[in-house]
Amino acid sequence: MKVAYREIEGHSAGYWLAVIVCGLLAAAGVAAALYMRAEGHHVSGMNNQIVWGMPHVFAVFLIVAASGALNVASIASVFGRALYKPLARLSALLAVALLIGGLWNLVLDLGRPGHLLAAVLYPNFRSIFAWNIYLYTGFLVIVGFYLWFMMERRLNPHTHTVGVLAFLWRLVLTTGTGSIFGFLAARSAYDSAVLAPLFILTSFAFGLAIFVLVLLGGFKALARPVGARLLTRLRSLLAVFVAAVLYFVAVYHLTNLYMAGQRGVESFMLVTGGLFPWLFWGGQVFVGGIVPLWLLLRPVPGADGAALRRTLMLGAAAVVAGGFAQMYVLIIGGQSYPLQMFPGLIVKSRFYDGVVHTYIPQWPETVLALSGVAVVALIVLIALRLLPFLPVSLADDVVSVHGVHAPAAEAEGAPTGART
Numbered sequence: 392m393k394v395a396y397r398e399i400e401g402h403s404a405g406y407w408l409a410v411i412v413c414g415l416l417a418a419a420g421v422a423a424a425l426y427m428r429a430e431g432h433h434v435s436g437m438n439n440q441i442v443w444g445m446p447h448v449f450a451v452f453l454i455v456a457a458s459g460a461l462n463v464a465s466i467a468s469v470f471g472r473a474l475y476k477p478l479a480r481l482s483a484l485l486a487v488a489l490l491i492g493g494l495w496n497l498v499l500d501l502g503r504p505g506h507l508l509a510a511v512l513y514p515n516f517r518s519i520f521a522w523n524i525y526l527y528t529g530f531l532v533i534v535g536f537y538l539w540f541m542m543e544r545r546l547n548p549h550t551h552t553v554g555v556l557a558f559l560w561r562l563v564l565t566t567g568t569g570s571i572f573g574f575l576a577a578r579s580a581y582d583s584a585v586l587a588p589l590f591i592l593t594s595f596a597f598g599l600a601i602f603v604l605v606l607l608g609g610f611k612a613l614a615r616p617v618g619a620r621l622l623t624r625l626r627s628l629l630a631v632f633v634a635a636v637l638y639f640v641a642v643y644h645l646t647n648l649y650m651a652g653q654r655g656v657e658s659f660m661l662v663t664g665g666l667f668p669w670l671f672w673g674g675q676v677f678v679g680g681i682v683p684l685w686l687l688l689r690p691v692p693g694a695d696g697a698a699l700r701r702t703l704m705l706g707a708a709a710v711v712a713g714g715f716a717q718m719y720v721l722i723i724g725g726q727s728y729p730l731q732m733f734p735g736l737i738v739k740s741r742f743y744d745g746v747v748h749t750y751i752p753q754w755p756e757t758v759l760a761l762s763g764v765a766v767v768a769l770i771v772l773i774a775l776r777l778l779p780f781l782p783v784s785l786a787d788d789v790v791s792v793h794g795v796h797a798p799a800a801e802a803e804g805a806p807t808g809a810r811t
Contacts, residue, residue, distance in 0.1 A: 423758040453493030457594075484774055487770070579728055596635075613781070
């Protein structure tokens with residue numbers, strides 16, 4: 392299989408504007424974190440009851456998506472699907488960038504990020520949080536080697552071995568992230584073993600949706616062709632992941648409804664919880680589930696490449712929007728519902744027992760949350776300019792179901808570091 396890769400030129404005004412905007416937003420996130428540290432977290436919308444706010448919503452979304460973004464590379468190197476091999480480099484790059492962006496939000500939201508060193512030097516392996524520190528850092532190291540093996544021709548024969556390790560590690564990583572919530576028995580909305588497999592499936596959908604947006608947006612900006620064959624495969628794959636997520640969301644809620652002790656929180660999340668039922672049914676289910684399935688599964692007249700690209704990008708954008716709604720409902724809604732200290736009994740005190748907690752995000756935590764996305768974009772923009780992550784062409788006459796065929800002038804034997 393031979394395919395040519397090229398860096399992006401990176402001299403246009405649009406490119407530098409994007410880099411400057413992302414850099415400024417990242418710097419604003421640091422300033423917001425320092426402001427909250429100096430003034431105290433009372434300047435945010437968080438309080439003693441809701442201790443995970445908007446930065447955690449974005450952080451968990453980005454970390455979960457990081458695992459799923461690697462899915463394209465895994466399909467190519469682990470499962471031998473040659474059609475996806477030209478996309479593997481970008482897939483691994485996005486996985487690293489998304490995880491760094493998510494950890495950016497988490498570390499800065501600690502208030503005193505230096506205390507993270509204590510968790511590393513004195514780990515408590517009875518805590519799932521301690522395990523995740525090593526899962527995240529291990530993921531960065533393994534995917535870094537994975538990228539090296541893909542981009543160094545002499546190491547290409549060993550890509551499958553490293554790819555299998557990366558594939559297994561990311562499954563464990565996403566299981567660990569889901570278990571953060573699944574092991575929290577004190578919160579009625581979290582205490583469920585279904586959350587671990589649900590997070591794995593949501594990672595597939597979120598990561599592929601972000602990958603599609605970056606790939607198609609980048610190829611459109613660079614005027615590089617993408618064939619209808621690849622677009623059709625990506626549409627089908629994303630539709631399968633979205634349908635699987637909807638199924639496991641239904642299993643999660645039906646399981647809770649079956650359990651008498653969980654019916655109160657289910658009623659809150661699905662019917663009586665104010666904003667949260669609207670976000671669940673309107674954002675997570677309709678925008679993030681039904682709309683993408685309709686866009687991705689409906690036939691496109693004439694299988695036109697532009698129409699396929701448009702429906703795929705709209706479907707991917709809907710999945711991302713629904714994903715943020717899903718994370719908000721789970722993280723914020725799960726904390727808003729009162730703690731059940733003594734199930735079956737009524738507890739009354741001055742410390743908000745039995746009271747539904749409110750949360751309104753304030754500008755410092757919102758800026759910090761958005762800065763994580765800016766960091767992801769900044770990493771991707773700089774990496775695409777420095778190294779050849781993107782193939783020159785994904786047209787149908789280059790990419791086939793069984794492999795990639797490139798003209799002699801565009802084969803890997805040609806200089807891959809040339810500027811376009």
